[in-house]
Amino acid sequence: MYLKGIDKPERNDDGGERGPGMEVFTQNARLFSPITRALDPSQNEREMAHWFVLYNSSEVEPYIEEQKNILHNVQGRDISRVQREEFPKWFKNRMNDLRTKGSPEATDELWSLANGPGSVIDFYSGCIYNGIRFHTRNRENRRTCQNSGLVVEGDHNGNQINFYGYLCKIWELKYLHGGTVVLFQCEWYDTGHKNRIYSDEHVTSIDVTRLWYEDDQFVLPCQEKMRAQQSKILAGINSITDDGLVGRRKYKEAAELAVESPQGILRTSDTVAKFQSVPMQAGQTPPLLQYFGTLLTRGKLNAFESLELSRLFVNQNKKNLLENWLAEDKLECSEELGDLVKTVDNDLALKIYIKARVTPKVVTAFAEKREFDKILIHSKQVTCLCNYNHSNMFCFVDLQSSCPSCILWFSLTIN
The missing domain is CATH 1.25.40.30 (Serine Threonine Protein Phosphatase 5, Tetratricopeptide repeat)
Structure with a gap:
């Protein structure tokens, strides 16, 4: 979250100021409560996570544009979909070629990012970022304090909207040369139709019966752009449920x-x-x-x-x-x-x-x-x-x- 002027309690210390290096490798996210019996992610989930990291790394943007210009010469293809499928391999080959030639363009960080994370992925049920504590939904099943809700701004059909959802799993990807990336895997409620979300000056009501963007489940902690007061909403969005406070007669x-x-x-x-x-x-x-x-x-x-x-x-x-x-x-x-x-x-x-x-x-x-x-x-x-x-x-x-x-x-x- 981008929060300013907020005193961070020691309990929610995220590790201090961001260090030098690629932005995606220098998020100050403190992970806790590892999930020891997590199922291995599918190949599709791995590819989805790798593409997301590449697409959201500012240092990679010039290469994404370069490949996009190449693809524009190909007729009858959905460039966005093709790039999602082909860019990771294209970028890896490009960095490996530059590395072989000894080009300084292929820095250690850029080269390790292009070659993707290791096969072993660690999962956690808790994370502190920018002084805000996040929990996965499963972690909160029997808890009063709830911190699994997310509001993220994103593009939908060319318009910037708020995406509302829950944090399902926290990934830690590990790269060569010691780089790590923390990702939030989420489920997003379908608010694409006016009948599924209602807002006025008092209330925002969301239909939680349908999900969407199931092939776009990841966000970086720094993309969680709720205002300070919105974090309080999401700390409790699960609490008033049948297995929450009402269910326990509180x-x-x-x-x-x-x-x-x-x-x-x-x-x-x-x-x-x-x-x-x-x-x-x-x-x-x-x-x-x-x-x-x-x-x-x-x-x-x-x-x-x-x-x-x-x-x-x-x-x-x-x-x-x-x-x-x-x-x-x-x-x-x-x-x-x-x-x-x-x-x-x-x-x-x-x-x-x-x-x-x-x-x-x-x-x-x-x-x-x-x-x-x-x-x-x-x-x-x-x-x-x-x-x-x-x-x-x-x-x-x-x-x-x-x-x-x-x-x-x-x-x-x-x-």
């Missing part, structure tokens, strides 16, 4: 984790569903209410949370609590919340519509109350009825269906 801890997650990335419908699914224990506050209670003590609920909490109390006809929360600005008003509350209290629903700026329903509500003067007052605050814009046209449609006599009043008043 409801308050799970709620606090969601509250503290930067940008509210853990404050999602999935989290609410997990609390809803927990059976109630006799004599104890329901887990879902513990969750909402923790959120309310820390600040304002987002639109989804406001709707779900209100649903609980509307069903119990405890609208006085809703009134208090609205007065304290603890709920985010929305049209959906207004529709829900309208089933028990029209006046309270009207307040919600006004706060949510749902002009058509505000106008309809005032018309139903025969408070026509307030319609004009409200409309002037949000828009001008005389302009007959789209919003007002919808208002008149609603009025015509709910209060036909209001149309005559409006005609006389506006004229």
